[in-house]
Amino acid sequence: MSKTDLAYKRILLKLSGESLAGTDGQGVSQRILEYFAHEIKKVYDLSVELAIVIGGGNFFRGLSNAAQDMNRVTADQMGMLATMINSLALMDILKRNGIKAQTFSAISMTKVADVFDHVKVSDCLKDGNIAILGGGTGNPFFTTDTAAVLRAIEINADVILKGTRVDGVYSADPEEVTNAIKYDSLSYMEVVEQKLKVMDITAITLAMDNKLPIIVFNFDKTDNLKKVVLGESIGTKVQE
DSSP: OOGGSSOSSSSEEEEEEGGGGGGGSSSSOHHHHHHHHHHHHHHHHHOOEEEEEEEOTTTOTSSSSGTTTTTTTHHHHHHHHHHHHHHHHHHHHHHHHOOOOEEEESSTTTTTSSSSSHHHHHHHHHHTOOOESSSSSSSSSSSHHHHHHHHHHTTTTTEEEESSSSSSSSOTTTTTTTTTEEEEEEHHHHHHHTTSSOOOOHHHHHHHHTTTOOOOOOOTSSHHHHHHHOOOSOOOOEEE
């Protein structure tokens, strides 16, 4: 299969840190890591240029209950470090599965990862490596959703794919509301006006301003990532 058969040639995949914990609720599950690597390899083998942003909620989040009495800047910095732990774990499992991968950090830690630079990351992708982008935006008060959108714009990604545990965007939480309605497509403004939980409003506004489409899909379902890349109608697409 050639790149001309792909619906998207350069993508940014956003994954939650919580998903890495599996049923344990915290830490890193080796079983989940292996699943991640298995699904990611399917698109890697298609020669898709893939960057990944993963959260750190399985270790620490700046807005978590554990951080409620902390200085917000310090708490967010701890969250950034948590994303780096996950980024390194993901890089390791990818390499062990025969996938070339490199980690970049928004905060300087040169013995651990290269500092993020959009030119270096683009070169990394062109060379057939997966680029894992940790450390959030490098600044407090911004979520990893916003970091994902920012990085996608900086590297000229065709789309941002948000992998979740549900099969798209619903009018309400489908795990709590049995008659919640699933949307196949939405505009950015519909997401904002209806206060739908796609990404935080900063991320949505940034995507809207830069006409970056977002696809929310169930990453826990085998082959879904590959199907999205090949253009199948999976999940919910947010665009103009």
